[in-house]
Amino acid sequence: MITLAIPFPVIDPVLVQVGPFAIRWYALAYVVGLIGGWLYARRLAATEALWGGRVRPTAEHLDDLLVYAALGVVIGGRTGYVLFYNLPFFLANPGEILAVWKGGMSFHGGLFGCALALVVLARRRGLPVLSLADVAAAVAPIGLLLGRIANFINGELWGRAADVPWAMVFPNGGPVPRHPSQLYEAALEGLVLFVVLALAIRGGALRRPGLVSGLFGIGYGLARIACEFFREPDAQLGYLFGGATMGMLLSLPLIAAGLVLVAYSRRARRESAGT
Numbered sequence: 001m002i003t004l005a006i007p008f009p010v011i012d013p014v015l016v017q018v019g020p021f022a023i024r025w026y027a028l029a030y031v032v033g034l035i036g037g038w039l040y041a042r043r044l045a046a047t048e049a050l051w052g053g054r055v056r057p058t059a060e061h062l063d064d065l066l067v068y069a070a071l072g073v074v075i076g077g078r079t080g081y082v083l084f085y086n087l088p089f090f091l092a093n094p095g096e097i098l099a100v101w102k103g104g105m106s107f108h109g110g111l112f113g114c115a116l117a118l119v120v121l122a123r124r125r126g127l128p129v130l131s132l133a134d135v136a137a138a139v140a141p142i143g144l145l146l147g148r149i150a151n152f153i154n155g156e157l158w159g160r161a162a163d164v165p166w167a168m169v170f171p172n173g174g175p176v177p178r179h180p181s182q183l184y185e186a187a188l189e190g191l192v193l194f195v196v197l198a199l200a201i202r203g204g205a206l207r208r209p210g211l212v213s214g215l216f217g218i219g220y221g222l223a224r225i226a227c228e229f230f231r232e233p234d235a236q237l238g239y240l241f242g243g244a245t246m247g248m249l250l251s252l253p254l255i256a257a258g259l260v261l262v263a264y265s266r267r268a269r270r271e272s273a274g275t
Helices: 025-046 059-084 087-092 107-125 129-154 181-202 211-228 246-274
Strands: 014-018 021-024
Touching: 021 025, 025 059, 025 129, 059 087, 059 107, 059 129, 107 129, 107 246, 129 181, 129 211, 181 211, 211 246
Parallel strands: none
Antiparallel strands: 014 021
8 A cells, every 4th residue: 555645845954054153943933933922912012902901011021021031931941851851861961951952842841931930020020920921821822833833844843654645754754654743733832822812812811810821721731732642752752651642741730720820810800890
């Protein structure tokens, strides 16, 4: 039986190189995602009607948020990858921990690092933590969309073996056709989640602190778990108990936290309405 597969569109992972200086698609995705998110966040904060009179971040606060979030994502993402995805290797090779240019970032770690940075910034500027977190959650899918597309361009984090008409043979994924799971994640974790949150915001979600953050946690967690059924597990980990993957397990507490935030936002709204 001959299985058809779409040829993988080989794209040089280096966009531009001048001497020893190289700009890679993956790094560009981080930069454009942060800047794009920052511009969208400024637009949200400037639209007073979305907030219903609640305290909201200013443009200056969001300028600080760009720096804090970038540091939180990079430090947290690398720390999460070291701890959850390849700890034995890094214990044996501690010098490799800082070699981020070789790849290895965890979204869940980056999210935790970003959340911690948000708390620090909110307290230093006297802002409501949840309102600042809601803005960050609203823009996060932009970076997720671009990051997953960069994963696809790099030919990494490919999917499981598949016989679907759109399966691809990845350069480093062996001879078998595989799901382009990076594109599934770009669609669900990026585009679909962005639209869902944008519609929620249009419906007044920013007037209920914690709601957008909660919806993000639930939406991302469910999208990630769904995509994990098509994504090849990390080689050094493989499948965990019951066929679960590390990505699935790390998404469960995120969903739980999202549910707590949504419940809190509903309770806070009722209490506000009763005063």
